[in-house]
Amino acid sequence: MEKTIANTVLKVNEEGYLTDFSQWNQEVGSAIAQEANIGMTARHWEVIAYLQREFKNEVPLSIRRIGKSGVVDIKEFYQLFPMAPLKTASKIAGIPKPVSCI
Amino acid sequence: MGHDSNTMKRILILGAGTAGTMMANHLRRHLSVENWEIDIVEERTEHHYQPGYLFLPFDIYTPEDISKPVCEFIPKGVNLINDHIEKIDPEQQFAIMRNGDRLHYDLLIIATGTKIAPEETPGMLGPEWQQSVFDFYTFEGALALRNKLREWQGGRLVVHVTEMPIKCPVAPLEFAFLSDSYFKNKKMRDKVEITYITPLSGAFTKPKATTALQHLLDEKNIRIESDFAIEHVDNDNKTIVDYGGRTIPFDLLVTVPTNKGDELLARSGMGDDLNFVPTHKATLQAKNWPNVFVLGDASDIPTSKAGSVAHFEAEILTENILSFIAGEPLKQEFDGHANCFVETGEGKALLIDFNYTHEPVEGTFPLPGIGPLRLLKENRMNHMGKLAFRWIYWNMWLKGNHIPFVSAKMQEAGKAFD
Structure with missing residues (x-):
């Protein structure tokens, strides 16, 4: 699927996650955040940058790992990205929806 | 023993649960007793049929139905060591037993499974533990829950999953479905409100199964609360609270606590943050040590932690271990079936x-x-x-027999893929 975000045509999946991380930039991230009613602050971007680093290192993301990362604790993570923080933050970060092992 | 000790080698299997027992049976059939000693270490003396833990609380199975001696399933020619392992040294290739004895190995198979860790969630092991807060992933928990259900008068039943991954990820849903039946049969379904609480976005992680299972939840009048990441159990108010502040009251909480691999792997520095061993998902070889293989729930591979997976893995791992011993490349065959x-x-x-x-x-x-x-x-x-x-x-x-028509690799024929 394609979607126009921040005046750019982007490849996304049916849930709106970017499928090509190279298309991501901060404007794209801001626009996705806006759709989720999240006003991005410097603190938000710090967390996003951390998620992107982990993604590039192929470290699977989980709420638990983020809580122990030293970057942000789980409580604050929820305050920054309410409801389903990992999913919302991953979408803003332009990385795939985290898979929970089943 | 009469064998030449210079050529005699040892395979050490840790854990005689579903995975370890199957592996002992497979390997003993394929390796000569003259060249290979096979030892299997297990702390417990009873082997539990773990799928039975789901049925025990509802009085469908009795404790006797799901328990047999471990030794009954260990083949002749395999030494069963009933002991506790203190530590593994994967560099020096030995395991240290409780009394300090060292057991050297040429090849190690880790099959120590996964355990519940209720202590990971604040308040879970509080005063309400086994009063109104129960697990059914242990024999003791399932039995205590059976006794509770026998006399429970109804109220809010909350079936809850703490975090993924968990062993047998469909079990908590099955528990909710069976509760619905159980209370209907007891003619008290109208006195029970059932809620299913999951950290996932829906009933299951895979889309088509989620649709089918969601339909069943609706049909049985089971409410689902998704994306719930528990922060703590409030024992005074009998509620569970998530990091976002969502609060769910319960009269009876049946929870699946965090699942972790055996503490042994933490003590040995071999596990990840949940004590699961980093493992190649197609070969089942440990990522850090070529002569260590990981089978069943103990590994970190991205498939279900379930007996069926261990069964399929065992068939492929047997071939891979034979290849490894022969100095041949491993087959990249396990597909997560x-x-x-x-x-x-x-x-x-x-x-x-x-x-x-x-x-x-x-x-x-x-x-x-x-x-x-x-x-x-x-x-x-x-x-x-x-x-x-x-x-x-x-x-x-457990005896490592192949089940007719069911292949280790998943079959695509006869299925309705898009």
Whole structure:
């Protein structure tokens, strides 16, 4: 699927996650955040940058790992990205929806 | 022993649960007793049929149905060591026992499974533990819950999953479905409100199965609360609270606590943050030590932690271990195949069959186009299959016998992929 975000045509999946991380930039991230009613602050971007680093290192993301990362604790993570923080933050970060092992 | 000690080598299997026992049986058949000693270490003396933990609380199975001596399933020619392992030294290739003895190995198989860790969630092990807060992933927990359910007068039943991954990820859903049946049979369904609480976005992680299971939840009047990441259990108010502040009251909480690998792996520096061993998902070789293999729930591979997975893995791992011993390359063959019966209550079940790349879909199993079992469709035949499975488990599976028509690699024929 394609979607126009921040005046750019982007490849996304049916849930709106970017499928090509190279298309991501901060404007794209801001626009996705806006759709989720999240006003991005410097603190938000710090967390996003951390998620992107982990993604590039192929470290699977989980709420638990983020809580122990030293970057942000789980409580604050929820305050920054309410409801389903990992999913919302991953979408803003332009990385795939985290898979929970089943 | 009369063997030449210079050529005699040792395979050490840690854990005589489903995975370890199957592996002992497979390997003893393929390796000569003159060249290979096989030892298996297990702390417990009773082998539990763990799928039975689901049925114990509802008085469907008795404790006797699901417990047999470990030694009954260990083949001749394999030494069963009933002891506790203090530590593994994967560099020096030995395990240290409780009394300090060192057991050297040439090849190590880790099959120590996964355990619940309720201590990971603040308040879970509080004063309400086994009063109104229960698990059913341990024999003791399932039994205590059975006794509670026998006398419970009704109220808010909350079935809860703490975090993924968990062993047998469909079990908590099955628990909710069976609760619905159980209370109907006791003519008190109207006195019980059932809520299913999950950290996932829906009933299951795979889309097609989620749709089918969501439909069943609606039909049985079970409310679902998704994306719930628990922060703590409030014992005074009998609520669970998530990081976002969502609060859910309960009269009876049946929770699946965080699952972790054995502490041994933390003590040995071999596990990840949940004590699961980093493992190559297609070969089952540990990522850090070539002569260490990991089978069943103990590994971090991205498939279900379930007996069916261990069964399929054991067939492929046996070949790989023989290749490894012969100095040949390992086959990259394990595809994450899992096959689970899902009890849906009222004498019915559905069946799901999937792997790393293919989600569960509708179709027939095990014979394409014939069945007799139906995938992702609820019926009585599937339920009979699940009950018959206990016999298969004790009499065929643990002994490492191949189940006719069911291949280790998932079959794509007879399935309705898009």
